[in-house]
Amino acid sequence: xxxxxxxxxxxxxxxxxxxxxxxxxxxxxxxxxxxxxxxxxxxxxxxxxxxxxxxxxxxxxxxxxxxxxxxxxxxxxxxxxxxxxxxxxxxxxxxxxxxxxxxxxxxxxxxxxxxxxxxxxxxxxxxxxxxxxxxxxxxxxxxxxxxxxxxxxxxxxxxxxxxxxxxxxxxxxxxxxxxxxxxxxxxxxxxxxxxxxxxxxxxxxxxxxxxxxxxxxxxxxxxxxxxxxxxxxxxxxxxxxxxxxxxxxxxxxxxxxxxxxxxxxxxxxxxxxxxxxxxxxxxxxxxxxxxxxxxxxxxxxxxxxxxxxxxxxxxxxxxxxxxxxxxxxxxxxxxxx
Amino acid sequence: xxxxxxxxxxxxxxxxxxxxxxxxxxxxxxxxxxxxxxxxxxxxxxxxxxxxxxxxxxxxxxxxxxxxxxxxxxxxxxxxxxxxxxxxxxxxxxxxxxxxxxxxxxxxxxxxxxxxxxxxxxxxxxxxxxxxxxxxxxxxxxxxxxxxxxxxxxxxxxxxxxxxxxxxxxxxxxxxxxxxxxxxxxxxxxxxxxxxxxxxxxxxxxxxxxxxxxxxxxxxxxxxxxxxxxxxxxxxxxxxxxxxxxxxxxxxxxxxxx
Amino acid sequence: xxxxxxxxxxxxxxxxxxxxxxxxxxxxxxxxxxxxxxxxxxxxxxxxxxxxxxxxxxxxxxxxxxxxxxxxxxxxxxxxxxxxxxxxxxxxxxxxxxxxxxxxxxxxxxxxxxxxxxxxxxxxxxxxxxxxxxxxxxxxxxxxxxxxxxxxxxxxxxxxxxxxxxxxxxxxxxxxxxxxxxxxxxxxxxxxxxxxxxxxxxxxxxxxxxxxxxxxxxxxxxxxxxxxxxxxxxxxxxxxxxxxxxxxxxxxxxxxxxxxxxxxxxxxxxxxxxxxxxxxxxxxxxxxxxx
Numbered sequence: 019x020x021x022x023x024x025x026x027x028x029x030x031x032x033x034x035x036x037x038x039x040x041x042x043x044x045x046x047x048x049x050x051x052x053x054x055x056x057x058x059x060x061x062x063x064x065x066x067x068x069x070x071x072x073x074x075x076x077x078x079x080x081x082x083x084x085x086x087x088x089x090x091x092x093x094x095x096x097x098x099x100x101x102x103x104x105x106x107x108x109x110x111x112x113x114x115x116x117x118x119x120x121x122x123x124x125x126x127x128x129x130x131x132x133x134x135x136x137x138x139x140x141x142x143x144x145x146x147x148x149x150x151x152x153x154x155x156x157x158x159x160x161x162x163x164x165x166x167x168x169x170x171x172x173x174x175x176x177x178x179x180x181x182x183x184x185x186x187x188x189x190x191x192x193x194x195x196x197x198x199x200x201x202x203x204x205x206x207x208x209x210x211x212x213x214x215x216x217x218x219x220x221x222x223x224x225x226x227x228x229x230x231x232x233x234x235x236x237x238x239x240x241x242x243x244x245x246x247x248x249x250x251x252x253x254x255x256x257x258x259x260x261x262x263x264x265x266x267x268x269x270x271x272x273x274x275x276x277x278x279x280x281x282x283x284x285x286x287x288x289x290x291x292x293x294x295x296x297x298x299x300x301x302x303x304x305x306x307x308x309x310x311x312x313x314x315x316x317x318x319x320x321x322x323x324x325x326x327x328x329x330x331x332x333x334x335x336x337x338x339x340x341x342x343x344x345x346x347x348x349x350x351x352x353x354x355x
Numbered sequence: 356x357x358x359x360x361x362x363x364x365x366x367x368x369x370x371x372x373x374x375x376x377x378x379x380x381x382x383x384x385x386x387x388x389x390x391x392x393x394x395x396x397x398x399x400x401x402x403x404x405x406x407x408x409x410x411x412x413x414x415x416x417x418x419x420x421x422x423x424x425x426x427x428x429x430x431x432x433x434x435x436x437x438x439x440x441x442x443x444x445x446x447x448x449x450x451x452x453x454x455x456x457x458x459x460x461x462x463x464x465x466x467x468x469x470x471x472x473x474x475x476x477x478x479x480x481x482x483x484x485x486x487x488x489x490x491x492x493x494x495x496x497x498x499x500x501x502x503x504x505x506x507x508x509x510x511x512x513x514x515x516x517x518x519x520x521x522x523x524x525x526x527x528x529x530x531x532x533x534x535x536x537x538x539x540x541x542x543x544x545x546x547x548x549x550x551x552x553x554x555x556x557x558x559x560x561x562x563x564x565x566x567x568x569x570x571x572x573x574x575x576x577x578x579x580x581x582x583x584x585x586x587x588x589x590x591x592x593x594x595x596x597x598x599x600x601x602x603x604x605x606x607x608x609x610x611x612x613x
Numbered sequence: 614x615x616x617x618x619x620x621x622x623x624x625x626x627x628x629x630x631x632x633x634x635x636x637x638x639x640x641x642x643x644x645x646x647x648x649x650x651x652x653x654x655x656x657x658x659x660x661x662x663x664x665x666x667x668x669x670x671x672x673x674x675x676x677x678x679x680x681x682x683x684x685x686x687x688x689x690x691x692x693x694x695x696x697x698x699x700x701x702x703x704x705x706x707x708x709x710x711x712x713x714x715x716x717x718x719x720x721x722x723x724x725x726x727x728x729x730x731x732x733x734x735x736x737x738x739x740x741x742x743x744x745x746x747x748x749x750x751x752x753x754x755x756x757x758x759x760x761x762x763x764x765x766x767x768x769x770x771x772x773x774x775x776x777x778x779x780x781x782x783x784x785x786x787x788x789x790x791x792x793x794x795x796x797x798x799x800x801x802x803x804x805x806x807x808x809x810x811x812x813x814x815x816x817x818x819x820x821x822x823x824x825x826x827x828x829x830x831x832x833x834x835x836x837x838x839x840x841x842x843x844x845x846x847x848x849x850x851x852x853x854x855x856x857x858x859x860x861x862x863x864x865x866x867x868x869x870x871x872x873x874x875x876x877x878x879x880x881x882x883x884x885x886x887x888x889x890x891x892x893x894x895x896x897x898x899x900x901x902x903x904x
Contacts (some may be wrong), residue, residue, distance in 0.1 A: 143878040209448075
């Protein structure tokens with residue numbers, strides 16, 4: 019039951035991703051959609067780390083940036099082909115995550131938040147100051163467009179379908195990890211490290227795994243981002259972006275795959291809608307953030323879920339006597355997304 | 356007769372300090388396979404600390420912990436779980452973000468015979484093993500009488516059932532030795548009686564050795580084969596329930612207190 | 614080799630004093646409510662910006678600063694009442710995002726009203742440097758250090774001598790017990806936000822003559838303040854103040870002796886290394902809270 023419901027969700031998601039560009043008038047919006055896909059990719063990884071395993075990272079923009087700059091350097095400076103730059107970028111993100119994972123993830127709560135925040139800031143300062151390699155604050159120009167197996171992704175629509183395809187694949191991978199012993203172990207760590215260990219879960223290994231995995235997601239997004247814009251600047255990878263990513267996770271709904279997607283798409287496109295307010299946009303952005311957290315504490319998906327549950331209760335207002343609510347199998351498994 | 360049973364757990368000369376407080380001093384504890392061994396003592400006597408030393412959550416200053424002859428000292432908690440020591444928690448540590456069944460399946464973590472790659476590719480081995488694990492875990496839930504609640508969110512269970520869920524989750528690890536930390540706390544009389552029956556069946560049907568830390572004296576005297584009494588971090592007495600009840604020192608220090 | 618060390622020490626302590634005051638603000642809110650207030654840096658910004666604005670409006674400097682500080686304290690109280698109290702016992706990460714939202718909002722308002730320019734504030738008593746050992750000391754540095762010490766001393770008295778102070782400490786130790794004792798936890802929370810606004814604004818106002826201010830200075834100052842209280846061990850007011858000073862000096866020495874481009878990185882590198890060795894900060898206890 020649950021399995022088929024999940025396959026259905028993935029199929030619907032694929033359909034939505036495929037149909038989205040058809041509903042949009044021009045390339046400008048396609049570009050926003052591409053950014054949405056990149057952000058959703060990072061947020062999905064961050065959600066595995068934060069929402070499922072309960073480990074905060076306030077420096078995730080660093081992994082996004084490390085991969086972007088690496089592939090920029092490999093392809094534009096060293097002149098190697100793009101198919102070498104992309105894996106190199108992802109590998110650097112993963113390697114750095116792997117190196118800092120063990121000492122960092124020993125920390126708890128606010129100390130972990132601080133350490134990841136500090137890491138993110140250090141990396142972003144390096145992006146700004148290592149001018150020889152990164153081009154400094156004015157950015158890195160002249161990154162080649164993506165070309166894979168002889169196919170050049172020149173049109174924005176082609177690039178969108180690539181980004182959407184990668185996002186869909188990442189969703190599938192996340193789903194399958196969550197619904198396995200690894201996913202259960204991660205969720206267990208979130209609630210009680212003591213109990214998880216007592217069940218034989220090697221928590222240090224699992225934390226490192228999910229940390230590196232989330233860095234890989236961010237790395238994939240980073241390389242695709244660099245070869246899409248053909249230009250990167252440090253301001254895209256700073257503390258503000260890390261905070262935005264966390265906001266997307268929480269606003270979408272912690273520990274919810276669809277929440278990560280919803281949060282990323284919503285907050286990435288929101289500034290576009292707020293453009294009509296001109297200078298007021300940042301105000302409204304801040305106010306909406308506060309309001310969402312105050313009135314929808316479990317995020318967009320949680321809020322919608324509550325609404326759906328409420329509707330369902332209204333519609334099935336007269337249950338058969340003697341049957342306790344929630345006794346139907348699979349009810350919870352589906353609602354968690 | 357009992358002396359013929361092989362030694363399952365041997366704790367020798369364990370001492371623990373927390374800051375300036377001496378929590379345990381030179382404590383020995385022996386549990387034989389097929390025995391229910393209880394540890395009792397007034398509040399703050401060091402019972403939970405002793406369980407922590409056995410499962411690896413607390414690092415002692417000195418002494419050793421052996422299971423089936425193998426030295427566990429210094430090994431991390433998860434390795435001890437794999438070696439066969441599992442505990443439940445005095446303050447419930449239910450995975451509140453999962454269903455009842457998922458909780459127990461997390462207990463079966465070590466017995467899911469597939470790799471990450473299997474789960475990514477959804478190989479036949481993954482499907483087979485998840486199915487087998489789910490069936491196994493339903494059995495464990497059935498064992499404690501919670502099979503009908505398998506798909507409820509674990510956080511929705513009443514308190515007493517959460518305690519049973521902890522036990523089901525622990526036996527899903529298929530340990531050699533189960534450490535129960537005040538499993539009857541917060542249970543009513545009827546639930547405690549059922550618990551006693553479950554503890555006996557854990558020993559009898561599952562052949563798991565049990566170390567029980569418990570305040571409910573009726574339960575302890577009822578199910579225990581051997582009892583160790585702790586007082587101020589030291590061993591006050593050791594013996595059968597009969598011997599302990601007749602021990603004037605114990606009566607003075609502990610039982611008389613009630 | 615140590616040429617210039619006294620100079621770096623003085624400038625480090627000066628900036629560190631503001632970090633320390635910011636960190637104290639973090640600590641105060643954390644202790645009474647368990648929240649990490651990411652809008653803390655905006656209080657510092659408000660202290661500086663409002664002083665500048667009020668001075669321009671014609672108030673004399675001391676009065677302008679006093680009014681700015683009081684306004685920021687009021688902003689703190691307002692924040693607690695408007696967005697923190699209504700959500701009650703929300704998940705910590707949600708509360709953090711609410712405070713981030715508030716900081717964006719405050720920054721946005723200030724930018725809309727006063728623009729993106731950088732503003733200066735005159736030094737409190739002239740800009741003629743004094744010679745002290747090998748260092749040339751700006752009189753403003755002395756003002757910063759003196760006022761910080763004064764505030765710290767006053768806080769110490771406040772905690773040990775007044776009912777409010779003692780009640781706040783009780784809240785920090787055990788919220789439930791404090792409530793049972795008849796201490797209004799809500800009022801304490803509001804009070805702690807007000808105090809944080811006050812402390813941050815003082816730090817902002819006294820530092821502005823040296824470092825200038827603009828609508829966005831709060832971000833980095835807030836982060837440094839958070840770093841300082843983690844460095845000192847979260848929840849320990851003395852540790853927070855000390856953490857601020859240490860951070861300021863580290864930064865100043867790093868910038869002076871190694872590389873000024875990486876000035877902002879040093880503090881965080883040292884902090885990371887410290888956390889890897891001692892996961893609960895310099896003066897922190899053995900236990901830490903979860904986010």
